[in-house]
Amino acid sequence: MSLFQKTAITLARSPGIGRAMRGLAARTSLARRFVGGADIDQAVRTAVRLREAHGIRASLFYLGEYVADPAAIEHNVGQAIEAATALGQAGLDVHVSIDPTAIGYMRDDALGAGNARRIADRARQAAGGGRDWVVLDMEDSAIRDRTCALHRTLLAAGLPIGLTLQARRRRTPEDLAWAIGQRTSLRLVKGAFPERALDHPGRAAIDHAYLDSASIMLSPAARAAGFLPVFGTHDDRLAGAIMALARERGWAPDAFEFEMLYGVRPDWQLALRRLGYNVRVYLPFGADWWPYAIRRVGENPRNAWLLARSLASQ
Ligand code: FAD
Numbered sequence: 001m002s003l004f005q006k007t008a009i010t011l012a013r014s015p016g017i018g019r020a021m022r023g024l025a026a027r028t029s030l031a032r033r034f035v036g037g038a039d040i041d042q043a044v045r046t047a048v049r050l051r052e053a054h055g056i057r058a059s060l061f062y063l064g065e066y067v068a069d070p071a072a073i074e075h076n077v078g079q080a081i082e083a084a085t086a087l088g089q090a091g092l093d094v095h096v097s098i099d100p101t102a103i104g105y106m107r108d109d110a111l112g113a114g115n116a117r118r119i120a121d122r123a124r125q126a127a128g129g130g131r132d133w134v135v136l137d138m139e140d141s142a143i144r145d146r147t148c149a150l151h152r153t154l155l156a157a158g159l160p161i162g163l164t165l166q167a168r169r170r171r172t173p174e175d176l177a178w179a180i181g182q183r184t185s186l187r188l189v190k191g192a193f194p195e196r197a198l199d200h201p202g203r204a205a206i207d208h209a210y211l212d213s214a215s216i217m218l219s220p221a222a223r224a225a226g227f228l229p230v231f232g233t234h235d236d237r238l239a240g241a242i243m244a245l246a247r248e249r250g251w252a253p254d255a256f257e258f259e260m261l262y263g264v265r266p267d268w269q270l271a272l273r274r275l276g277y278n279v280r281v282y283l284p285f286g287a288d289w290w291p292y293a294i295r296r297v298g299e300n301p302r303n304a305w306l307l308a309r310s311l312a313s314q
Helices: 003-013 015-023 029-034 040-054 070-089 109-127 141-156 172-179 203-217 220-225 236-248 266-274 290-299 301-312
Strands: 057-062 094-098 132-136 161-166 185-189 228-232 257-261 278-285
Touching (some): 029 290, 040 057, 040 266, 040 278, 057 070, 070 094, 109 141, 132 141, 141 161, 161 172, 161 228, 172 203, 185 203, 228 236, 236 266, 266 278
Parallel strands (some): 057 094, 094 132, 132 161, 228 257, 257 278
16 A cells, blocks of 8 residues: 555544534535535436436445444434435436445444345335345455345345455455355455455455456356346456456346446546446445545545645635
């Protein structure tokens, strides 16, 4: 991890800076670039625009992570439920992403699992037989096993639940081997929580591991099980290799998805659409935009000018 990225993560975790930034004008250029709206209505309008203009789908994510206060947890759950309902009403796919640490896992696993079930139940109702997914984001390793256990429990209950796995972790192929036999959706990402003892060493090894996992996700066994592979990456080199592999294995372009973060490489999102691939954006909304947006700056130093412009405009 670069020094630049470490600094961004430190800034993201500082509650004082977070409070100060939240108090600034809600829509700085940094927030506008990476956040799809300050509330559900704006986020759904953004999702409708992307769908109508470009055929790009969205997964709504209410900003707020690592929350222990009961009222804040309930608020986060309510926002995810309302987002699912609003997507259904707008005639869009009902697709929301949730962080286990936002919905109760910081207090008590039973509370978190119960809340995830409430969100998934509502997503199912809101979709009314259309597409519906609630995808669990994967956070740091302290919550990994509990996130995987939650995925299995809700899947066994017949709920539309998907999971994110991080290619950087050496253990990921074991989790994949189970998941590809299920009617679930699995989003493969490189991973934003480096932990040296658990990870492949270095970028090249992580990219290599990403492609190994992609190959498992595009196996005949996965296709037979009705598994939906989702490749969460902005890396065009990896995407190119995945497209070639999918073609070779007989996967139709609309049988899997590429997913990217809202505001990141929009040119590449459109290029994939033109090639006939399903593209989804992870579309965060809400007022607590600072930790999320500053992490995006850390991922690409070229985004630092957005930060500078946002601060200068206050
Ligand atoms: P990189 O090698 O980092 O980037 C590839 C290319 O994209 C490079 O050209 C790079 O400059 C460009 N790029 C990447 N990020 C940016 C940016 N912010 N701004 C501008 N250009 C950029 N991580 C988790 O640990 N848990 C999760 O649950 C999780 N969910 C995610 C969901 C989605 C849909 C996506 C897309 C990512 C998610 N991530 C998650 C983050 C992920 O792990 C990576 O940190 C992030 O996607 C960057 O990796 P990359 O695959 O894009 O490759």
